[in-house]
Amino acid sequence: MKKEKILEVAEELFAEKGYEGTSVRDIAQRAEVNIAMISYYFGSKEKLLEALIQYRAGYTSNLLDILKKNPNEDPIHKMEKVIDVYVDRILTHHRFHNIMSRQLSMLSEAHIKEQMMAIKKQNLDIIKKIIEEGQKKKIFRKVDIELTVASIVGTISQVTLSKSFYCRLMNIPEINFDEYSLRIKNRVKKHLKKMILTHLIADMNQSSKSTS
Amino acid sequence: MKKEKILEVAEELFAEKGYEGTSVRDIAQRAEVNIAMISYYFGSKEKLLEALIQYRAGYTSNLLDILKKNPNEDPIHKMEKVIDVYVDRILTHHRFHNIMSRQLSMLSEAHIKEQMMAIKKQNLDIIKKIIEEGQKKKIFRKVDIELTVASIVGTISQVTLSKSFYCRLMNIPEINFDEYSLRIKNRVKKHLKKMILTHLIADMNQSSKSTS
Amino acid sequence: MKKEKILEVAEELFAEKGYEGTSVRDIAQRAEVNIAMISYYFGSKEKLLEALIQYRAGYTSNLLDILKKNPNEDPIHKMEKVIDVYVDRILTHHRFHNIMSRQLSMLSEAHIKEQMMAIKKQNLDIIKKIIEEGQKKKIFRKVDIELTVASIVGTISQVTLSKSFYCRLMNIPEINFDEYSLRIKNRVKKHLKKMILTHLIADMNQSSKSTS
Amino acid sequence: MKKEKILEVAEELFAEKGYEGTSVRDIAQRAEVNIAMISYYFGSKEKLLEALIQYRAGYTSNLLDILKKNPNEDPIHKMEKVIDVYVDRILTHHRFHNIMSRQLSMLSEAHIKEQMMAIKKQNLDIIKKIIEEGQKKKIFRKVDIELTVASIVGTISQVTLSKSFYCRLMNIPEINFDEYSLRIKNRVKKHLKKMILTHLIADMNQSSKSTS
DNA sequence: CATGAATGAGACTTCATTCAT
DNA sequence: TATGAATGAAGTCTCATTCAT
Numbered sequence: 001m002k003k004e005k006i007l008e009v010a011e012e013l014f015a016e017k018g019y020e021g022t023s024v025r026d027i028a029q030r031a032e033v034n035i036a037m038i039s040y041y042f043g044s045k046e047k048l049l050e051a052l053i054q055y056r057a058g059y060t061s062n063l064l065d066i067l068k069k070n071p072n073e074d075p076i077h078k079m080e081k082v083i084d085v086y087v088d089r090i091l092t093h094h095r096f097h098n099i100m101s102r103q104l105s106m107l108s109e110a111h112i113k114e115q116m117m118a119i120k121k122q123n124l125d126i127i128k129k130i131i132e133e134g135q136k137k138k139i140f141r142k143v144d145i146e147l148t149v150a151s152i153v154g155t156i157s158q159v160t161l162s163k164s165f166y167c168r169l170m171n172i173p174e175i176n177f178d179e180y181s182l183r184i185k186n187r188v189k190k191h192l193k194k195m196i197l198t199h200l201i202a203d204m205n206q207s208s209k210s211t212s
Numbered sequence: 213m214k215k216e217k218i219l220e221v222a223e224e225l226f227a228e229k230g231y232e233g234t235s236v237r238d239i240a241q242r243a244e245v246n247i248a249m250i251s252y253y254f255g256s257k258e259k260l261l262e263a264l265i266q267y268r269a270g271y272t273s274n275l276l277d278i279l280k281k282n283p284n285e286d287p288i289h290k291m292e293k294v295i296d297v298y299v300d301r302i303l304t305h306h307r308f309h310n311i312m313s314r315q316l317s318m319l320s321e322a323h324i325k326e327q328m329m330a331i332k333k334q335n336l337d338i339i340k341k342i343i344e345e346g347q348k349k350k351i352f353r354k355v356d357i358e359l360t361v362a363s364i365v366g367t368i369s370q371v372t373l374s375k376s377f378y379c380r381l382m383n384i385p386e387i388n389f390d391e392y393s394l395r396i397k398n399r400v401k402k403h404l405k406k407m408i409l410t411h412l413i414a415d416m417n418q419s420s421k422s423t424s
Numbered sequence: 425m426k427k428e429k430i431l432e433v434a435e436e437l438f439a440e441k442g443y444e445g446t447s448v449r450d451i452a453q454r455a456e457v458n459i460a461m462i463s464y465y466f467g468s469k470e471k472l473l474e475a476l477i478q479y480r481a482g483y484t485s486n487l488l489d490i491l492k493k494n495p496n497e498d499p500i501h502k503m504e505k506v507i508d509v510y511v512d513r514i515l516t517h518h519r520f521h522n523i524m525s526r527q528l529s530m531l532s533e534a535h536i537k538e539q540m541m542a543i544k545k546q547n548l549d550i551i552k553k554i555i556e557e558g559q560k561k562k563i564f565r566k567v568d569i570e571l572t573v574a575s576i577v578g579t580i581s582q583v584t585l586s587k588s589f590y591c592r593l594m595n596i597p598e599i600n601f602d603e604y605s606l607r608i609k610n611r612v613k614k615h616l617k618k619m620i621l622t623h624l625i626a627d628m629n630q631s632s633k634s635t636s
Numbered sequence: 637m638k639k640e641k642i643l644e645v646a647e648e649l650f651a652e653k654g655y656e657g658t659s660v661r662d663i664a665q666r667a668e669v670n671i672a673m674i675s676y677y678f679g680s681k682e683k684l685l686e687a688l689i690q691y692r693a694g695y696t697s698n699l700l701d702i703l704k705k706n707p708n709e710d711p712i713h714k715m716e717k718v719i720d721v722y723v724d725r726i727l728t729h730h731r732f733h734n735i736m737s738r739q740l741s742m743l744s745e746a747h748i749k750e751q752m753m754a755i756k757k758q759n760l761d762i763i764k765k766i767i768e769e770g771q772k773k774k775i776f777r778k779v780d781i782e783l784t785v786a787s788i789v790g791t792i793s794q795v796t797l798s799k800s801f802y803c804r805l806m807n808i809p810e811i812n813f814d815e816y817s818l819r820i821k822n823r824v825k826k827h828l829k830k831m832i833l834t835h836l837i838a839d840m841n842q843s844s845k846s847t848s
Numbered sequence: 849c850a851t852g853a854a855t856g857a858g859a860c861t862t863c864a865t866t867c868a869t
Numbered sequence: 870t871a872t873g874a875a876t877g878a879a880g881t882c883t884c885a886t887t888c889a890t
Contacts, residue, residue: 020232154366444656578790615783
C-alpha cells in the first residue's frame with residue numbers, strides 16, 4: 001500500500017539525512033508517489049513523523065511484556081533475556097532508533113519529543129524493574145540503577161548509531177548495516193551480558209578497590 | 213570578537229535545533245550580527261560547521277595526551293583518570309558532543325563526517341590503548357575491547373544527550389543542563405569506574421557463571 | 425436535497441469569506457458531502473457560483489414585478505412600497521447581496537459579472553421608472569434620477585454589508601444578523617421613505633438654498 | 637522606491653481581483669520585483685495588506701480634521717464641505733475604498749477588519765457630529781442620524797464601487813475610472829448636498845406627509 | 849448516482865547566498 | 870571590513886479537479 005511505502009521511505013530518509021534534512025520532495029520521489037500525497041495522507045511533514053512513530057512504536061512493547069510476565073524466572077536470566085531481546089530490536093529497527101535518538105537529543109521542547117520519551121521510558125522501566133527485583137531478592141548488589149540502565153542502552157546505541165566509526169575502530173572495511181548487524185550482534189549480546197551481570201553480581205571486595 | 217560570537221551561537225543553536233533545523237538567520241539574529249556576515253566570514257553554512265569543529269576540536273587532545281604521557285602509572289589508575297576526564301569533557305562540551313553525535317549518526321556520507329570521526333577516534337584510541345596495555349600487563353582480563361570502549365562512551369552519551377529523559381527516569385523535575393551536570397557528574401564517574409573496572413579485573417569464576 | 429444543501433452552504437461561506445477565500449473543501453465539509461460532489465454536480469467552482477446566482481436570482485423579480493403592474497397607484501405610494509419591499513429583500517437575502525456586491529465591485533471583467541449586473545439592473549430600473557413616472561406626472565420634482573436610485577440602494581447596502589460597523593456606530597453590542605435585521609429594518613424603511621420622498625417632493629425654495 | 641511600487645501595485649490588484657484573488661506572484665510580476673521581495677519587505681501577504689492600510693490610512697484624517705476645526709462655521713456649510721471633501725476622497729482613492737469595502741463586508745472576524753473599521757469610524761463620526769451640532773443649534777431637524785450618515789456614505793460607495801453598472805444605468809459606454817470620476821464627481825456632490833440638506837432642514841409639514 | 853484516491857498546478861514563505869556600496 | 874538590498878531555488882502545503890470503481 002502506498003501509505004506504508006511512504007512511511008518506510010520516510011524512515012529510510014529521516015535516518016539517512018535527518019528529519020529536517022529530508023524534504024517531502026525527496027520522500028515522494030523515492031516512494032514514487034505524487035508530492036501532494038504526503039499532505040493528503042498525513043496532513044503535514046510533522047504529522048508524517050508522528051505517524052511513523054505510531055507505526056513503529058509497537059515494535060517493542062509486545063515482546064518485552066511477555067518477558068516481564070514470567071514472574072518466577074530469576075532476575076539473572078531475565079536480564080540476559082532482556083539484553084538479547086533489546087539488542088535484537090534496536091539492531092533490527094536501527095533506522096527508527098536512529099531517528100528517535102536524534103529527536104530526543106534536541107534540546108528544544110517539541111510535542112513529538114514527548115511521544116518518543118514515553119516509548120523509551122516504557123522500555124527502560126522494564127530493565128529498571130528487573131534490577132530492582134534482583135536487588136530485593138539479594139541476587140544483585142547495590143548499584144546505580146539508572147546509570148546501569150544507561151550503560152545497557154548506551155552501549156547498544158553507540159554500536160548502532162556509529163557503524164562507520166566502529167568499523168574503523170575494529171579495522172574492518174565499511175559494510176552495509178545488515179552485514180554489520182550480523183557481525184556484531186552476538187558480540188554485543190555477549191559483552192553486555194558479561195559486563196552488566198558482573199557489575200550486578202560481583203562481590204564487594206573486588207569492586208571496592210577500584211572505586212575512588 | 214564577532215567571529216567567536218557567531219561560532220558560539222552556532223553551537224548553541226545547532227545543539228538546540230540541529231544543523232538543518234537552524235537557519236543562518238537564526239544564528240545572525242542571536243549573535244547580533246548581519247546575516248551576510250556568516251557567508252562573509254565562513255563562506256557558507258557548511259563551512260561554518262567545519263569551523264566550529266576546528267574551534268572545538270582541541271578541547272580533547274590537550275588533556276588526554278598529558279594523561280597518556282605518564283607511562284609509569286598503572287592501567288587501573290589511568291583508566292580511572294580517563295573516565296574522570298572524559299566525563300568532565302563531554303558534560304562540559306555537551307552542546308558540541310550533541311552536534312557531533314547527530315552528525316555521526318547520519319547514514320549518508322559527508323566530508324564533514326570524516327573530520328568528526330577523526331576527532332572521536334583520537335579519543336577512543338586512547339581508551340583502547342589503556343585497555344590493551346592493561347591486558348599486556350596481565351592486570352586486565354580478556355574482554356571485548358571495542359565494546360568496552362563503546363560502553364564507556366555510550367554511557368556518558370546517553371546521560372548527556374537525554375537529559376530530559378533521565379530526569380524523568382530518576383523522578384526529578386526537568387532542570388537546566390548546568391544543574392543536571394552538577395547532580396550527575398560524580399554519579400556517572402563513580403558508576404563507570406565501578407562497572408568498567410569490575411568488568412576489566414573481575415576473576416573468571418564470577419564472570420563465567422553469568423555468561424551464556 | 426444535496427444539491428440545494430451545497431448551494432446554501434456555498435452562499436453562507438461565500439458571504440463569510442468571499443468566493444476566492446472559500447475552498448470547495450470548506451463547502452463540501454460543511455455541507456457534509458463528498459468533495460468530488462461539487463465538481464460532479466456543478467462542474468466547477470465557478471459554475472457553482474453561477475448556479476447560486478440562478479438559484480437566488482428569482483428572489484427579486486417576482487415581487488417587484490407585481491408592484492410594477494399596479495399602473496394606477498400614485499408614484500409616492502409606489503415608491504414607498506418599493507422601498508419596503510427592497511429593504512425586506514436585501515435584509516432577508518443579505519448573504520446573497522453580500523456576494524453580489526463584492527463580485528460587482530471587482531474591476532476585472534468576468535463573464536459572471538454580467539449576470540449579476542443584469543439582475544441588479546432589473547431591480548434598479550424599476551425604481552428609476554417610478555421616479556420618471558412621478559416626474560412626468562409633475563408629482564416629483566427634477567432630481568438626479570440615477571443618483572437618487574444610488575442613494576436608495578446605497579443606504580440599504582451600507583446597513584446590510586457593514587453590520588458590525590453600524591452596531592459600533594450606534595453603540596450597541598455586536599449581534600447576529602437576524603437580531604440586527606429586526607432592530608433596523610423599520611428604521612431603514614422609515615428613514616429612506618422620509619429622506620427620499622422629501623427629496624422628490626420638496627419645493628424649490630428649500631432645496632435651492634442648500635445647493636452650491 | 638520598490639517598497640512603494642509594491643504597495644501601489646498591490647492596491648491596484650487587490651481592487652481588481654480581490655485580496656484572495658490576487659497572488660503574490662501577480663503582484664511581484666506587475667511591480668517588476670522578485671517574488672521573494674514581498675515577504676522580504678512586508679513579511680507576508682497579510683502584512684502587506686496591513687501595510688497598505690497604514691500607507692493609505694492618512695488620506696482622510698488630515699483634511700477632515702481641518703474642517704472640523706472651524707468651530708464657528710454653521711453646520712450647513714460644514715456639511716457641504718464635508719460632502720465635497722468626502723466625495724473627492726473616495727473617488728480619488730477609489731481602489732483603496734474598494735478594498736476596504738470588501739474586507740469590511742466579510743462576515744468572519746479578522747484582526748485586519750478592526751483596523752479598517754477604526755478608519756471608517758473616524759470619518760463617519762465627523763459627519764455624525766456635524767449633524768448633532770446642527771440639531772443642537774436647531775438648524776437641523778430631528779432625523780435618524782446613523783442612517784443619514786449611511787445614506788451619504790452609501791451613495792458615494794454605490795457610485796464608486798459599481799462604475800460599470802452606473803455607466804450602463806446612465807446609458808453611457810464603459811469608460812476608465814478617471815473619466816468616470818470627472819463625469820460624475822460634481823453630479824454626486826450636487827445630488828448629495830441637495831438631498832441630504834433638504835432632508836436635514838425640510839420643515840415638518842412636508843416630511844410628515846411622506847412618511848408612513 | 850456517488851465516492852475515495854490521486855494528481856498537477858500553483859499558493860505562500862523561507863532558505864542560503866551574492867552584490868553593490 | 871561590513872552591510873542592507875536583493876535574488877533564485879527550494880521549502881511545505883492547499884487548491885480544484887479527475888478518474889476508476
